Structures are given as C-alpha cells and as structure tokens.
Amino acid sequence: MLLLLLGIIVLHVAVLVLLFVSTIVSQWLEGHGHATDLWQNCSISAGNVRHCFSSSTNEWLQSVQATMVLSIIFSVLSLFLFFCQLFTLTKGGRFYITGIFQILAGLCVMSAASIYTVRHSEWHLYSDYSYGFAYILAWVAFPLALLSGVIYVILRKRE
Amino acid sequence: MAPGAPWSSPSPVLAVLLFFSLVLCPAQAIVVYTDREVHGAVGSRVTLHCSFWSSEWVSDDISFTWRYQPEGGRDAISIFHYAKGQPYIDEVGTFKERIQWVGDPRWKDGSIVIHNLDYSDNGTFTCDVKNPPDIVGKTSKVTLYVFEKVPTRYGVVLGAVIGGVLGGVLLLLLLFYLVRYCWLRRQAALQRRLSAMEKGRFHKPGKDSSKRGRQTPVLYAMLDHSRSTKAASEKKSKGLGESRKDKK
Numbered sequence: 326m327l328l329l330l331l332g333i334i335v336l337h338v339a340v341l342v343l344l345f346v347s348t349i350v351s352q353w354l355e356g357h358g359h360a361t362d363l364w365q366n367c368s369i370s371a372g373n374v375r376h377c378f379s380s381s382t383n384e385w386l387q388s389v390q391a392t393m394v395l396s397i398i399f400s401v402l403s404l405f406l407f408f409c410q411l412f413t414l415t416k417g418g419r420f421y422i423t424g425i426f427q428i429l430a431g432l433c434v435m436s437a438a439s440i441y442t443v444r445h446s447e448w449h450l451y452s453d454y455s456y457g458f459a460y461i462l463a464w465v466a467f468p469l470a471l472l473s474g475v476i477y478v479i480l481r482k483r484e
Numbered sequence: 485m486a487p488g489a490p491w492s493s494p495s496p497v498l499a500v501l502l503f504f505s506l507v508l509c510p511a512q513a514i515v516v517y518t519d520r521e522v523h524g525a526v527g528s529r530v531t532l533h534c535s536f537w538s539s540e541w542v543s544d545d546i547s548f549t550w551r552y553q554p555e556g557g558r559d560a561i562s563i564f565h566y567a568k569g570q571p572y573i574d575e576v577g578t579f580k581e582r583i584q585w586v587g588d589p590r591w592k593d594g595s596i597v598i599h600n601l602d603y604s605d606n607g608t609f610t611c612d613v614k615n616p617p618d619i620v621g622k623t624s625k626v627t628l629y630v631f632e633k634v635p636t637r638y639g640v641v642l643g644a645v646i647g648g649v650l651g652g653v654l655l656l657l658l659l660f661y662l663v664r665y666c667w668l669r670r671q672a673a674l675q676r677r678l679s680a681m682e683k684g685r686f687h688k689p690g691k692d693s694s695k696r697g698r699q700t701p702v703l704y705a706m707l708d709h710s711r712s713t714k715a716a717s718e719k720k721s722k723g724l725g726e727s728r729k730d731k732k
Contacts, residue, residue: 382635384636387639387642388641388645391643391649395646395649395650398646398650399653429653
C-alpha cells in the first residue's frame, strides 16, 4: 500500500521534472553550433564566442511558451491537490481533481509540442537542424502525465 | 509700521504681495501633451492626439498648429492650423486631403486624424497650442512609425493564453463545486424531512447507502451523531435523577 503511494508520487515528480527541464532549457531545435527555443537563440560563432539572443516574438512561439508554462502550473497544482485530498478525502473516494489537473497538464504539453512541430519553420531560417533533447522530453512527458492522471482517477482511497 | 522708524525688516505688505503672486497666480505657461510614438499600418488611418493644460480659461482666440518633420529631414513644415474656431487643412502639400480635424477646444483636445498612411509619412509631428494671453509654453512631439503590419507587443499572446486557460479552468471548477454544494444541500433537506417523518422508528438505511455514492457517508454520519447525542443526553438525565434519588 505504501509502495503504491510512493510509486505514484515518484511518477508525478518525474513528470514535473521532465516538464521543468523541457520548458527551461532552450534546446528545442539544434544544429551546427546553434541551439534555439523556447526562450533563447544561442549560437557559437568563430572564435568560440557564444552569442545569445531572445527568441522570436512570433505569436505561435508565444503560444508554445504559454502552454508549456500552463502544463507546469497544472502539474504543480495537481501535486499540491493530491496531498490535500490524501488527508481530506473520505474512505473509498477517488482523486478526481488531482487526476483532472494532471491530465490537463498532459494535454497542454501535447498541444505545445504539436504547435511547435507544425509552426517552427515560421520564425527560424536554419536549413540544417534537428530536434533537441528538450523537445524530446516534452513528448516523453505527455504520455507519462496522461498515465499519471488516469492512475489518480481510478485510484481509490483506503483506510 | 510707524513712520520714521528705522528700516529693520522687509515690508510685510511686499511679502504678502509676493506670496499671493506666487501661489494664486502660478507661472503662466501652457503645457502640451501628446503620445510619444504612434504606430500605424500602411493604408489605414491613425489619430494623433494632442491635449494641453493652460492656466487661463480657453479663449475664443485659441489656436492649434501641427507641424511635420520628415524622417531624416531638417525642416518642419506646417500642415494644419486651427484659429478663431476655423480649421485650415493642408491643400497643397504631401498631406493634401488626408487630414481631418477631430479636436474640440472646449474639451482641450487638438487631435487630428491622418488617413491613408504611406511610408513617406514616417517622421515627427509637433503640436503647438496657443491660448491668448497664455502663449508661452513647450510644444510636444509625437513620432509616427508606419509598418506593413502593426506588430503586437511581445507577451500579449503569452499572457492571454495563460490567463484565459487558467481563468476558464477556475471558473469551471467553481461552477462544479457550486452545483454540487446546492445539490448536497437539497439532499440534506430531503433526508431531514425523511427522518422527521419516520421519527420514533429505528430505521436503518442498509442497502441504499452504497448506491448513493460518496456523499452518503457524510450524511449518514450526521444522522448517527444526532441520534447518539440524543441517547447520551437521555442517559445523563436519567443518571442524574437516579443519583438524586440515591442521595435522598
């Protein structure tokens, strides 16, 4: 019983960490000596000098930033609500609110990653690029968040 | 002050006059306010606002003048003038038939509208207001930027998405809890009516409770509590009565 609780909390924290890293590190797109998005556009020029500029002010990039931030907010709220519900829920009750918020967080990450995939060519002009690790982490966080949310919804409180 | 007395301190009359002149009649100057910069899209129209503050009442001789200095140019040309209640619009220059007077001296507003913007309209516009006898003052400049498409400031979309989604989710949650609270209250009222009707009978709602879901434990606990307190109070009164009898 305690093992299950620990496992659920570890999964939730892992999702949170993935979301944080994916949002904060600006490496959604990378290429030869340059890495860009979500917040910065850094490149290493000749002479090993690293220049960093702000990312584009394109509306689609802003919506990607917004949905990533929203997913973090929902996931944190979900963790907080989980602990609240752990002590206040009646016996046999389900963690609906916690599950709903975690599922919302998962949907937000999915929409952010999707919007980015479709629209990223609007604001960068690189010809040689590949998706960075932060982008991959966002896609990994999506099914984990959904799984975590569904587990909360079907879980029942005992003792 | 007695005549013939030595001049020891400045005359109080002079001091009073100075005080009144400084406080009641402040420095006569007119202050003009405009925006600092204005953005417009090619082909659309833009409003150049101009307002002022004057220590005198708005007179009939009030005059507004708009001057235009092209970007990179050195000279400013006059493009609009308003005097004695009559606006005079540029009919020969680059702003021919494009300026419209939308100001009103009574509301201290000297704004104009420029229609059908073009890239050549980039530059600085100066608003000059003269309100006789208050004619000394600083003018104010507004810079016009003409874009192909007016860009929205960074962060507008970001803030709107975050605020909108959070607000929507919060609203939905509030609505849901409100509906649930009202429904619970109705359930509690119905239960009370039911228990009142079956008063005296020790009725146990056995199989029904599991069907009603999560809410029933709370209500069931309430009924239990009320019955238990009633029994406890009865026992207490009985106990006291007996002890009194024993004492006697």
